[in-house]
Amino acid sequence: MSRSNRSVMNIGCPACNATVNTSLPPGPGIVDTDATSPGDETNRLRGTEARCRNCGHELELYYY
Numbered sequence: 001m002s003r004s005n006r007s008v009m010n011i012g013c014p015a016c017n018a019t020v021n022t023s024l025p026p027g028p029g030i031v032d033t034d035a036t037s038p039g040d041e042t043n044r045l046r047g048t049e050a051r052c053r054n055c056g057h058e059l060e061l062y063y064y
């Protein structure tokens, strides 16, 4: 079996309760960054958007 490096998330659309499948791009996750760059903490939270195929509702996802 081949391992996919994308993690797929199934989320429920808040507007119509349909299941929305979205794939998150592979990322480093939570990395131990150098303390030499202050202000990076706010950049740890990443976001992506997905659109419900049923009703077109846009969902914003945030992940680490």
Ligand SMILES: [Zn+2]
Pocket (backbone or CB within 6 Å): 013, 014, 015, 016, 017, 018, 052, 053, 054, 055, 056, 057
């Ligand atoms: Zn929907």
